[in-house]
Amino acid sequence: MKLVIAEKPSVAKALCPVLGTTIKKNGYMQGNDYIVSWCFGHLVGMFMPNDYGEQWSGKWSFEQLPMFPQTWKFKINSGCNEQFKILKSLMNDRNVSEIICATDADREGECIFRYVYKFSGCRKPVKRLWISSLEEKAIRDGMKKLKDSSEYDNLYQAGFCRAKADWLVGMNASRLFSVRHRIPLTLGRVQTPTLAIIVKRDNDVKNFVKQKYFTVDLNCGNFIAVSERIDDEIKAQSIADMCNGKNAFVSEIKKELKTANPPKLFDLTTLQREANKFFGYTAKQTLDYLQLLYEAKLTTYPRTDSQYLSDDMEQTAIKAVSDVYKAFPEFKNELSYTPDIKRCINNKKVSGHHAILPTEKITVTDLSGLPEEQKNILMLVSAQLLLATSIPHKYENIKVTVNCENILFSANGKTVREYGWKLIEERIKSVLKNKDNIDENNSALPEMEQGQTFNNVSVKKSEHFTAPPKTYTEDTLLSAMEHAGLENYDENSEKKGLGT
Structure with missing residues (x-):
């Protein structure tokens, strides 16, 4: 029997019809020689400083710093004990011969699964399901192309490294400045430089002298x-x-x-910027709405940093353009052209996930029943496909x-x-x-x-x-974060600005 572990119940629900798991159990579904269970995001997390012992617990002081764990330790997150016990029992069940990691196909999803896997003491072989859509066809194709988990070791290490960086910078800097200034302060790897960008702009506006x-x-x-x-x-x-x-x-x-x-297809950040410009949505709101669309099988994977497609998606993209005009006839216009899909294709710029696309399900779904916010995001994603494949x-x-x-x-x-x-x-x-x-x-x-x-x-x-610089909106702040510090690097360097 094979155990499939999803990142959350809603994703597991999409997997079950494809795998034939129809029998409901406590914390999992079973059937057709498969068991499908789930996490609730991070079931297992890293120790906080206080968890490591007396040297870092109690009242904060300079003497405690710096804090560098010799061995990184983990614990079950609050409220997650019951589901972790279910997963641990299933992982170590002698009837389970193989585990399939079906958490989100990114470094965070990789860490969510591996933290649980390692903490449960499981040593069984693991395969990786890597998909960018929850449509049944995408799931079936993904199940036929399972890869050994070891091929994603570097992805896990990248996620774990980021988590350690967040811990080392956040925990040490927060304690240092809290003790020094005698008030509770929080600092972070992304939070603090982003705050610096905002404060600098506000100072520039405040101290601006018009000429x-x-x-x-x-x-x-x-x-x-x-x-x-x-x-x-x-x-x-x-x-x-x-x-x-x-x-x-x-x-x-x-x-x-x-x-x-034409503009490129959307990655998450460019979609968040456009959604803020058009509708005033915050970056978090846009991601939340897009996640719901993904789970409804109406869009592809949301947390992508690519604005391109791989060459094997050419026919899918051609059909998607046609599907958009069917789903949104109000987008029809006077321009006569053949969609240029090739301008959206660049294998070298698609690492984990391709750009965000609408799925073919938009033509068979009653979109009038979608909440307004989700429909707005779906329309933005669909419209961007039309723009990106148009002519100059x-x-x-x-x-x-x-x-x-x-x-x-x-x-x-x-x-x-x-x-x-x-x-x-x-x-x-x-x-x-x-x-x-x-x-x-x-x-x-x-x-x-x-x-x-x-x-x-x-x-x-x-x-x-002369006019003062403009105060940041979420749109312009996201752009500033994307380009932060890039002037200090050679143009051929790989650079991402401030990550999340």
Whole structure:
């Protein structure tokens, strides 16, 4: 008999119909030569400092520091005794010949299983189920491709190393600063540098001193040409007086055709940022909603850091585009194109999990029954697939330089040559009721030629002020965390910013 251990009951529930475990027992399901049981997240956790003995217990003091466990020890987490006993009994049951780890396919899921496995004293062989979707087809395919648990030893070590780093930094730094400042303080590997980013920005905003500057605006009839920044008001007024009522001419026209490629598919962080921009959801809310969608088999694995697909997913992605238009006919638009799946494929950038995708179940599910928050996230994920597989947006940047009394003024414009993915984005934004939608045609300049003259131009001096940096939103803070410290590394280095 084989014992399958899931990370939580809801995931175990998705496994049972595929494996044929229909008989309900206390803390597990059984049938068809399988037993399916579950954790409740972390059943087993690391010792806290007080658990190690008298040297680190009692009142905190400088003498206790630093704390470096010689051997890392574990304990059953509060409220988890009953389920741990069930798992331990099943693991060591003589009728169980093999264990299948079916916790989430990431380093955290690996640690959740291995902590329990090691703490129970089990030595039986372990296979690993590695799937990115809870759809029945994905589970069946995964069960046919089980790998030996040893192939994921490095993943476990990465997760355990992170846990140890969190312990060493958090426990030692929290005690140090609490004792030094005589108030309870918490510090952490991610928490503290993130707080530093926020505090620095708040100080920059608070201490910002706005500076006045000026420009001279030349009215050429159909457009306004503007001088460079001028800090001296008297000089700005002098230029305005000198040019007012005079003739001007186009001295230079620069045109540059540019291409804006479609955005990438979502990883968790980019989805969290977009959800904050569109709906104001916090990062945690977005993850919670996405986890529920994953457990409902409507989206693929949520905690991914990849924005690409592997090459074996090309046909799946093609079908997914069609499924999105069936599930969300309101996304249909005027753009005629063949989805370009290949731009989303990069095997080298898919390590554990591919980018977040909707599953084929969206076409057979009554999505009107979804809670609003979950439906919003599902629509974002689905819309991103349409954008990512669309065609490039092409436009022409135009810079016109106007000469008046040997003073140069400039005007910039943009003319769209091919809307491409922007047409889909415009439709999606209207569906999602985003008010930031902008018609790019508004920035187009009128047709003109070099040497063209403008007679008796009107000129005015304009006053401006420098603007302070913006206070972080969850969207911009997540971006700052992603890019924290990257300027200190070579561009070819692997870098992740502040992790979680």
